[in-house]
Amino acid sequence: MSTLRKYLPLKGAAAAVFILALAVSRYGLLDNYIQLILMLIGINLILTLSLNLINGYMGEFSVGHAGFMAAGAYVSSILSVKVLAACAPFWAFPCAVLAGGAAAGAVGLVVAVPSFKTRGDYLAIVTLAFSMIVKSVIENIDAVGGPRGFLGMEKLTTLPWVCFWVIVTVWIIRNFIYSRFGRGILAVREDEIAAELTGVNTRNVKMLAFVVSSFFAGVAGGLYAHLLQYISPGTFDIIKSTEMLVMVYLGGVGSIAGSIMGATAYTVLLEALRPLGVWRMAVMPLLLILLMIFRPRGIMGFREARWLVPGSERDGGVKR
Amino acid sequence: MTPLLEVGAMTVNYGAIAAVRSVSFEVHSGEMVVLLGANGAGKTSILKALSGLIPSGGTARFDGAGLAGVPAHERVARGIAQVPEGRRIFYNLSVKENLLLGGWVQTSKAALKQDLARVLALFPRLEERLGQAGGTLSGGEQQMLAVGRALMSRPKLVVLDEPSMGLSPKLVDAIFAMLAEFHKEGMTLLVVEQNAAMAQTLATRAYVLEAGAIALSGPAAELRDNPLVRRAYLGA
Numbered sequence: 001m002s003t004l005r006k007y008l009p010l011k012g013a014a015a016a017v018f019i020l021a022l023a024v025s026r027y028g029l030l031d032n033y034i035q036l037i038l039m040l041i042g043i044n045l046i047l048t049l050s051l052n053l054i055n056g057y058m059g060e061f062s063v064g065h066a067g068f069m070a071a072g073a074y075v076s077s078i079l080s081v082k083v084l085a086a087c088a089p090f091w092a093f094p095c096a097v098l099a100g101g102a103a104a105g106a107v108g109l110v111v112a113v114p115s116f117k118t119r120g121d122y123l124a125i126v127t128l129a130f131s132m133i134v135k136s137v138i139e140n141i142d143a144v145g146g147p148r149g150f151l152g153m154e155k156l157t158t159l160p161w162v163c164f165w166v167i168v169t170v171w172i173i174r175n176f177i178y179s180r181f182g183r184g185i186l187a188v189r190e191d192e193i194a195a196e197l198t199g200v201n202t203r204n205v206k207m208l209a210f211v212v213s214s215f216f217a218g219v220a221g222g223l224y225a226h227l228l229q230y231i232s233p234g235t236f237d238i239i240k241s242t243e244m245l246v247m248v249y250l251g252g253v254g255s256i257a258g259s260i261m262g263a264t265a266y267t268v269l270l271e272a273l274r275p276l277g278v279w280r281m282a283v284m285p286l287l288l289i290l291l292m293i294f295r296p297r298g299i300m301g302f303r304e305a306r307w308l309v310p311g312s313e314r315d316g317g318v319k320r
Numbered sequence: 321m322t323p324l325l326e327v328g329a330m331t332v333n334y335g336a337i338a339a340v341r342s343v344s345f346e347v348h349s350g351e352m353v354v355l356l357g358a359n360g361a362g363k364t365s366i367l368k369a370l371s372g373l374i375p376s377g378g379t380a381r382f383d384g385a386g387l388a389g390v391p392a393h394e395r396v397a398r399g400i401a402q403v404p405e406g407r408r409i410f411y412n413l414s415v416k417e418n419l420l421l422g423g424w425v426q427t428s429k430a431a432l433k434q435d436l437a438r439v440l441a442l443f444p445r446l447e448e449r450l451g452q453a454g455g456t457l458s459g460g461e462q463q464m465l466a467v468g469r470a471l472m473s474r475p476k477l478v479v480l481d482e483p484s485m486g487l488s489p490k491l492v493d494a495i496f497a498m499l500a501e502f503h504k505e506g507m508t509l510l511v512v513e514q515n516a517a518m519a520q521t522l523a524t525r526a527y528v529l530e531a532g533a534i535a536l537s538g539p540a541a542e543l544r545d546n547p548l549v550r551r552a553y554l555g556a
Contacts, residue, residue: 180424187410187421194408197371199396199425199473302412 010307014167021163035159037271039227042162043220045263046169048247049256050216054123055245056253057177058209059189064111064127065217065244067134068104070236072218073225074144076100080226081152093156097165097222104218105211107134112210116203131241138233149232150225157227165223169216170308174256176212178310185209189254246288249298256308258300265299324349324383324508325370325400325477331377332365332532339365341532342378347477347510352503354519354540355512356549357529363512364405365532367481371395371402383476397425399476403483407466411455415446418454418465422472439468460491467498477508484515496522520544 024030030038047069054062076096084092115126139147176182184205187195195202225231243266251262266284273280291298323346332340340362347353357363369376372392380387383399390398401422410418419436426432440447443464449457454465463483470478483499484492492515500522503509513519520526523540528549536543543549 180427183417183421184424186413186417187424190410190412191408193373194404194410195421196373196392197396197402197404197408198421198469199393200421201391201393 014171018160018163018167021159025159036227037267039157039159039162039223041264041267042166043223043227044243044247044267045166045260046216046220046223047244048251048259048263049169049173050213050220051244052248052251052253052255052259053173053176053185053209053213055248056255056258057182057189058185058206060206061121061124062127062210062213063124063238063241063245064129064131065214066236066238066240067127067131068108068214068217069221069224069240070131070134070138070231070233071107071214072097072100072104072221073231073236074100074138074150074221075103075218076222077150077153077225077231078144080154080156081150093161093226094164097219097226100222100225101215101219104221105215107218108211108214109207111214112207116206116210128238131236131238135233135237145232147233149230149235151230153226153229155226155229157223162223162227165219169219170256170260173212173216174308174310176209177256178313181205181208243284246284249288250291252298252300252303254302255298255300255304257305258298258303261299321348322384323347325510326381327366327370327378328380329378330366330369330380332362332369332374333377339532340369340376343529343532343534344378345527345534345537347508349476349508350506351524352499352509352511352522354523354526355510355529356514356516356519356526357512358514360531361529362532363529364481366529367402367405367479367512370479371400371404396473396475399474401470401473401475401478403463403466403470403478403480405481405485407462409454409457409462409465409469412453414451415454415457415465416450418469419446419472422469425473435472435474439471442471443468459487460494463487463491463495467495477510478502479510479512481512482514483511484513484518492518516549 024035047065051062051065054060076099079099080093080096084096111126111130115123138144144150177185184195184200184202187198187200188202188206192202247262247266248259249262250266251260252258270280270284273283276283295301325347327346328344329342330340330344331338331342343362343366345353345355355363355366365374368374370380372387372390372395385398387395410421413421419439420432423432423435426435445461446464446468449461454462457465467480467483480499483495487495496518499509499511503522511519511523520540520543525538526540526543527534528536528543536546536549
């Protein structure tokens, strides 16, 4: 297996997965329900990676990522319904999703500026307040349906598109983490003062990571909106943020492979537990508690699958 | 000749408590200067102020430019590298990553690679441990890592805060022998120490701090013979 991984280039694997997704979608190789689950796994994976960048790699604690997801979902939906609907060539949808991500990134910058002005754990409080603000702002804008929600988007999110964005997310976040800036983010997690003393501009590094993270949460929001074709402020409440936290801590902090596992396991389990009705929402938090007791760093905590590590970092690059 | 580092009337206050009161000192290029003082004399406060981690009063000039308002990370780029108190290496990151972080200010990949090779040549022990997490190193190796990390930024001045702290006497000897070697090669060093005997044998000049102010200063050899210093620090 390890030899296979060594000789199968990551890019080839990504291309193969994408082609497979295209085939599945075009020829209906899997039934629609399974495709829906796969797409939800993909969207959750983007969210998990986005949050893992902040909570896992950078060691800060964001609890309001649903707010960024909401920003991306609403901006991309408004664009696709009110602006792009008339012409809508195939590239209109990725543009809308991209715009949703950009909007979320801009909002992320606004949140990051006051949060990272001082050292310490203000981020949790600020992001919590922020996600509440987003929810009440949307509830009070009638043009986007207020509390009733917003609809009219076509079902543009397909398996190949989700696959495409997952590959883009994994690729960008992996390269970011293994870059000079990524090293700075890890240094911030380990010891912020020591990071500053080695010359890392900790504030800039933290803001950059936060903007990248919120961008991808926004992308996930755009995909989500065009999958379910209906969004409401209630979709993006604290429960949604909690779900993201569960996926990050289930899979493992500071690990891309962990995020893949966490998002997959959570999404599949939530579906499998559907017969339990409302009780399934009690099972997941319980799982989280058990996890914190027996494996507090998650399945892959601070470890990475070898095939995700760039070749130049494989020796001398332990512990992300 | 203008000094590389010139600190004038530095003050550091923690609320109403004055930790450093009007301390002036200078470090010339190629010198090894030692700040001596007992616990609470204000040594670490001076270094924290010097690295920009805490606000301070007075003036500070480094390499011809004022340091007022320059943030900590920018001071590293200007050439002040610090080996902080308690070493503060990144425990969960590998030795290699620790060193590469030391060269953060270096944006050219080729130059960074060169610097890494240079530092590893100085510390062959670190090369053996390159992939190991920093926290798994022994105390002496961690000190080497902290020094190596500081050297990665090609500093003009290396500031060391109690490099002998928590190390066995044998390792203290090794660390000071290494510092002496660096000094001989022309490196400029500012060392804060409690280990007065050792520090004074090696230093060019020394300042003795007492209760946040400089009590004595001069060539290290002269201070070594001063009865006050002998009584207070050398146990004679």
